[in-house]
Amino acid sequence: MKHPDGTLARLGDKVLVWEGNEGVVIRSMDTDEYFEQYPKEAFGYLEQGIMVLSEKAGLIHYVKPEEGMQLIEWKK
Structure with a gap:
């Protein structure tokens, strides 16, 4: 998945x-990256997109970005 800025x-x-x-x-199912606490085995059924751990809503699965979603800081 791409952020709204591409x-x-x-x-x-x-x-x-x-x-x-x-x-x-x-x-990220698209790049096959994950933190150890969220293993591939637990979320393998999600075939594409990303999972975001948000402050107020917990885990959210996205296949495409929501309107208004913004990249604040990217991981280098």
Whole structure:
């Protein structure tokens, strides 16, 4: 999945999910990247997109970015 600005979403990217709710990309099915706490075996049924751990809504699966979603800081 790509962020609205066109950059590829990567593990550790910090995003504004919606106004007042930030999160971190904790899993990318597209690049096969994930933090150990969110193993491939647990989320293998999600075949594409990213998972974001957000402050106010918990885990959210995205196949495409929501309107208003913004990349705050990308993982180098």
